[in-house]
Amino acid sequence: MTVLAFIIGILVIVVGLAVSIALHEIGHLVPAKLFKVRVGQYMIGFGPTLWSKKFGETEYGFKAIPLGGYISMAGMYPPTAGDAKTGKAGGGFFRTMVQDARDANDETIGADEDRVFYKLPTYKRIIIMLGGPLMNLLFAGVLFTVILSGIGIQQSSNTIATINECVIPASSTQTECTPDDPASPAAAAGLKPGDTITAIDGKPVENFVEVSTIIRDNPGTELSFSILRPSSSGGEAEPLTLTVTPMLAQRPAVDDKGNIVTNADGTTQMVDVGFVGFGPTQVLTPQPLSAGIEQTASNVGAVAGIMVELPVKLYNTAVTLVTGGERDPNGPISVVGVGRIAGEVAAIDAPIATRVAGVLSLVASLNIALFVFNLIPLLPLDGGHVVVALWDAIKRGWAKLFRRPAPKPVDATKLVPLTFVVVIALVGMGALLLIADIVNPVQLF
Numbered sequence: 380m381t382v383l384a385f386i387i388g389i390l391v392i393v394v395g396l397a398v399s400i401a402l403h404e405i406g407h408l409v410p411a412k413l414f415k416v417r418v419g420q421y422m423i424g425f426g427p428t429l430w431s432k433k434f435g436e437t438e439y440g441f442k443a444i445p446l447g448g449y450i451s452m453a454g455m456y457p458p459t460a461g462d463a464k465t466g467k468a469g470g471g472f473f474r475t476m477v478q479d480a481r482d483a484n485d486e487t488i489g490a491d492e493d494r495v496f497y498k499l500p501t502y503k504r505i506i507i508m509l510g511g512p513l514m515n516l517l518f519a520g521v522l523f524t525v526i527l528s529g530i531g532i533q534q535s536s537n538t539i540a541t542i543n544e545c546v547i548p549a550s551s552t553q554t555e556c557t558p559d560d561p562a563s564p565a566a567a568a569g570l571k572p573g574d575t576i577t578a579i580d581g582k583p584v585e586n587f588v589e590v591s592t593i594i595r596d597n598p599g600t601e602l603s604f605s606i607l608r609p610s611s612s613g614g615e616a617e618p619l620t621l622t623v624t625p626m627l628a629q630r631p632a633v634d635d636k637g638n639i640v641t642n643a644d645g646t647t648q649m650v651d652v653g654f655v656g657f658g659p660t661q662v663l664t665p666q667p668l669s670a671g672i673e674q675t676a677s678n679v680g681a682v683a684g685i686m687v688e689l690p691v692k693l694y695n696t697a698v699t700l701v702t703g704g705e706r707d708p709n710g711p712i713s714v715v716g717v718g719r720i721a722g723e724v725a726a727i728d729a730p731i732a733t734r735v736a737g738v739l740s741l742v743a744s745l746n747i748a749l750f751v752f753n754l755i756p757l758l759p760l761d762g763g764h765v766v767v768a769l770w771d772a773i774k775r776g777w778a779k780l781f782r783r784p785a786p787k788p789v790d791a792t793k794l795v796p797l798t799f800v801v802v803i804a805l806v807g808m809g810a811l812l813l814i815a816d817i818v819n820p821v822q823l824f
Contacts, residue, residue: 454495
């Protein structure tokens with residue numbers, strides 16, 4: 380069963396990646412068609428074509444390597460001017476690459492030169508190029524909303540799961556009660572697993588944080604617990620009132636959300652508080668719809684921070700690959716690494732809803748990464764095309780301001796050598812992360 384769950388987790392990531400790529404390219408395709416640009420191909424993947432079918436003027440299909448996708452728009456760049464069309468490339472490797480890019484671009488233009496990308500107003504070109512990343516951002520937002528508001532997050536409830544039979548000092552290594560240990564206030568008061576605390580001293584409580592706050596603030600004070608106790612016969616829960624006196628004990632400090640507070644050196648901060656001695660049940664609690672938006676924004680910030688530090692993090696990954704040291708869990712990973720983590724999340728001993736939420740969270744995070752990464756202002760990424768469009772607008776605005784003739788459209792094929800370097804860097808980064816995720820994967824569990 381664990382192996383099957385692991386495989387299912389990986390398959391969900393594979394399908395999620397394919398859907399993410401498809402949505403990204405739809406984000407480019409839809410505005411391109413709305414702006415009357417001729418689109419020759421919509422492809423998911425790279426390499427040899429596995430299947431394709433033509434609808435209207437556009438060929439839709441799947442290719443063998445599902446690690447990306449593209450749409451082929453007519454006239455991404457202006458056509459080759461004048462005699463350059465018949466001239467030889469010459470001048471070495473990079474110049475040949477530039478000429479090949481121009482030839483490939485010229486083939487997309489055809490006889491109808493009005494339905495081309497490069498002739499669009501700047502804002503339309505930017506809308507088309509940002510459409511892909513924005514689709515990934517929207518998909519991530521939807522997934523985070525489903526996870527947080529549909530499934531919910533694990534939170535401690537006001538229903539008792541366990542009772543401590545005795546009080547053991549927090550500093551002790553003792554794990555079992557002895558006859559000399561004092562009974563816990565919870566056990567002494569008669570609280571039992573399954574009891575739901577509804578009010579303390581007449582004040583209604585709805586979650587464990589509220590219950591814990593009252594207990595911790597009232598050591599040595601008699602408190603009246605209103606509880607509902609499940610009926611042994613399966614009928615309605617029985618309302619009871621029990622008197623509980625929290626004892627003074629040293630326990631870990633917690634914040635307003637119930638999280639344990641640590642000192643600057645990483646040790647747990649201890650405080651003297653009231654202690655009763657029971658553990659709460661964990662329940663999935665749906666969050667407000669705004670939680671999905673907040674989580675999306677938080678992830679964008681986190682991924683952007685990783686991108687800023689990407690060279691350093693890649694270097695550290697290379698070092699751990701050689702030395703066998705522990706990988707940074709907040710560092711970059713490849714698709715293989717994401718798939719492996721998804722398999723582990725799907726196979727952990729936890730409720731199915733929790734595991735589903737974990738795997739969907741990985742798909743959402745993957746889309747956040749696609750959104751941020753594609754905004755990097757370098758060709759061939761979408762951010763690079765946006766920069767080209769903006770530079771073209773600046774040139775035209777400058778000429779108009781000084782009443783000069785309109786300049787020629789920016790020829791981005793001249794940047795092919797730089798694009799080639801970026802592609803090589805991306806391939807190298809992908810290879811490094813792939814090898815690292817196989818040889819020395821990130822350990823989360």
